[in-house]
Amino acid sequence: MASFSVCTLSFTSCAQDVIQQPAHSQALKDVQILAADSLGGRLPNTPGHAKAQQYLVQRFQSIGLKPVGTQYQQNFKFTPRNASAEVQGVNLVGMIQGKSDKVIVISAHYDHVGTRNGKVFNGADDDASGIGAILAIASHFQSQKPQHTLVFVAFDAEEQGLRGSKAFVANLPFAKERILLDVNLDMVSISEKNELYASGAYHYPSFKPLLDKVKVPEGLNLRFGHDRPEQGHDDWTQQSDHGSFHNAKIPFIYFGVEDHPHYHQETDEFRNIHQAFYLKAVETILRAVQVLDKELPS
Numbered sequence: 001m002a003s004f005s006v007c008t009l010s011f012t013s014c015a016q017d018v019i020q021q022p023a024h025s026q027a028l029k030d031v032q033i034l035a036a037d038s039l040g041g042r043l044p045n046t047p048g049h050a051k052a053q054q055y056l057v058q059r060f061q062s063i064g065l066k067p068v069g070t071q072y073q074q075n076f077k078f079t080p081r082n083a084s085a086e087v088q089g090v091n092l093v094g095m096i097q098g099k100s101d102k103v104i105v106i107s108a109h110y111d112h113v114g115t116r117n118g119k120v121f122n123g124a125d126d127d128a129s130g131i132g133a134i135l136a137i138a139s140h141f142q143s144q145k146p147q148h149t150l151v152f153v154a155f156d157a158e159e160q161g162l163r164g165s166k167a168f169v170a171n172l173p174f175a176k177e178r179i180l181l182d183v184n185l186d187m188v189s190i191s192e193k194n195e196l197y198a199s200g201a202y203h204y205p206s207f208k209p210l211l212d213k214v215k216v217p218e219g220l221n222l223r224f225g226h227d228r229p230e231q232g233h234d235d236w237t238q239q240s241d242h243g244s245f246h247n248a249k250i251p252f253i254y255f256g257v258e259d260h261p262h263y264h265q266e267t268d269e270f271r272n273i274h275q276a277f278y279l280k281a282v283e284t285i286l287r288a289v290q291v292l293d294k295e296l297p298s
Contacts, residue, residue: 026139027132027282028031030059031189032270034110034131035124041187042123043088043114044080044157052110054250055236056092056131056154057249063138065094065152068173076167080160094175095136096138098146100298103174105151105182107165109135111263124267126260127158130185133282137289146293148180155241158186160256165241168246180296181251183289184242187276191257193222196281198288199236199254202227210295214288220280226258237295253292255285256260 033055050148053073054072060072068074092110105156108130112123131154138152151174159164170180181204188196200209201224208224216222226236237243244254262268 009237027136028278029276030132030135030272031124031128031278035122035268036283037120037122037269040123041114041121042110042112044111044160045088046114047116049111052088053092056110059135060092060138060152063094063135064142064296065096065138066073068095068151074168074173076164076171078157078160078163078167080157082261089164089167091168093152093168094110094138096146096150096152098149098293098298101178102147102180102298103149103151103178104146104180104289104292104296105153105186105245106134106137107153107155107182109155109164109186109241111156111159112226113159113166119266121264121266122137124261124268124270124273125187125190125257125260126264126268129187129189129278129291131165133185133188133285136282137286138179140286141148141289146267147298148296149178149292150289150293153290158241162217162244165244169244169250176248176250179245179250181253181292182242183247183285183292184240184252184254185256185285186240186254187256187263188281188295189258189273189275191256191274191277192260193221194219194277194280195223195257196234196284197223197226197254197256197258199225199256200242200252203237204251204253207251207292208227210291211253214284215293216287217283220277222284226252253288255281255288
C-alpha cells in the first residue's frame with residue numbers, strides 16, 4: 001500500500017501531498033491520481049484500468065482536445081500475455097488543429113502491470129509520468145496555438161508488447177504521409193542524476209540540431225543516446241511505443257530516464273517520483289515540442 005493519502009477519483013484537482021509549483025503542477029496531480037491504489041495498477045480490462053480511461057477522457061475534454069473521428073476512444077483487439085483469448089484495448093486520441101495539416105504525434109501509455117499477489121504496481125513513473133506530461137503539453141498548446149496539428153495519444157497495452165501503438169500505426173486515422181514524427185514519453189520522473197534522455201537522433205540525425213536549441217531548465221541534464229543497435233538492451237529504439245512508429249518508417253524522438261530500482265516494482269508510486277526533476281522534465285519536453293513545431297516544415 002502507498003504511504004501517502006490516496007485521492008478519491010472525483011476527477012477534480014487533488015492538492016494533497018503535492019508540492020506547490022505554479023508551472024505544470026497539474027501534471028503532478030494527474031500522476032498522483034493515475035498512480036493511486038484505487039486504480040489497481042491499470043492492467044487492461046480491469047476496473048482500475050477503466051477508471052484511468054474514464055479520468056483521461058474527462059481530462060481530454062477539460063483541456064478541449066478534439067476527437068480524431070467521432071470519439072476519443074479507438075478500440076482494437078489483442079491477446080494478453082499468458083492468455084489465449086482476445087480482449088479489447090482502447091487507445092485515447094485527441095488533437096489540436098494547427099495552421100498546417102502536418103502532424104506531430106505526442107504519446108505516452110496509460111496501462112501498467114496491475115496487481116500481483118495482493119501488491120499494487122502503481123506505475124507512477126511507468127508511465128503515469130508520461131501521461132501527466134502530455135496533458136500539460138496539450139494544455140499549453142490549447143492556449144498557444146501550434147503551427148502543426150498536434151495529435152495526443154494515450155496508448156493502451158504497451159506493457160503487453162506495444163499492442164496499442166501497433167494497432168494505431170496499422171490503422172492510422174489520417175494519412176501516414178502527414179505525420180512528421182512521434183514524440184513519445186515513457187518514464188520521465190525519476191533520475192538520481194537529474195538526467196533526461198532524448199533518444200532517436202542516431203536514426204534521425206536531422207532532429208539533433210533542433211533539440212540542441214532547447215533551453216534546458218537549470219538542474220536538469222538533457223542527454224542524447226540509447227539509440228544505437230550495438231548497445232543491445234541499452235538501445236531503447238524498440239522498448240516503448242515509438243518503436244511501432246519506427247518500424248513503420250515514421251520518425252521518433254523518445255524522452256525517458258534510465259532504469260532505476262523502482263522499475264516494474266511495487267515501489268513505483270507517487271511518493272517516490274522526483275517531483276522537482278519531473279517538473280523540469282515536463283518543461284524541457286514542452287520546450288522541445290515548441291522548437292519542433294516551429295522549425296519543422298509545414
